[in-house]
Amino acid sequence: MVFYFVAFLSIIFALMTIFTKNPVHSVLYLVITFFTFTVHYILLNAQFLAVVNFIVYMGAIMVLFLFVLMLLNLNKETEPMKSNLVKIMATVAGLCLITTLIGSMNLLEVSNPVVLVNPNIGLVKELGKVLFNDFLLPFEISSILLLTAMVGAVLLAKNDKKRVDG
């Protein structure tokens, strides 16, 4: 099954992302993880989400991460690491979380397979109809959110000499 193979790849690369010491390698593994998520969306026939995931995550967000990492000149030598005790504790806490989630899931009955009830559901045409009819107000508000974020980011990152010195 394609799903299980891609899911396996996602988990492997997600683990590599958080355990690699070099931050630049970490970002590159994250790019591959996002690419496998794009494949998952294609498998679900959510074509619009696949394209948006590809453009926004692999394009915009990853370029932003890489730019900041290279701007700050981080590498393996300057990478701060936690002590081994904290790492082990964190891993145990994470395993507790996943055990709880799986345990609660086992209480459910075996679910039905995911089938495409409506094959057109993920297409741009169908989603556009829903987005601009039922979700028009949230859509407009999200544009204000993006504008606010842009202004905030520029304001925060601007090098204001007077304020730094004073």
Added chain:
Amino acid sequence: MDSLVQGMQGVPLNHYILFSSIIFTIGVIGVLIRRNAIIIMMSVELMLNAVNLLLAAFSVYSGDPSGQVFVFFIMALAAAEVAVGLAIIVMVYRNTKSVDIKSLSRLRW
């Protein structure tokens, strides 16, 4: 495209929940074990992506497009969050010459 979609047919919904839980937990562990602020943000992105995929899977499962619209909004939110978060990290680095979150501990009180 049709042959690709065939690869998904027959996967139980439980397996999607299981897969998303695993990715989410990896994100949580990443937040807990790293001290580099940028990698912590990347782990948060991983968690957001796990939830996005599960929303899309539920949306396909129940034949309701609202779930996928919701994922679209989450992606817009994630882009805004990353932009502001990285700007804050750049500013912290300029003042402390480090992205270690321990250098932020002076923010208390």
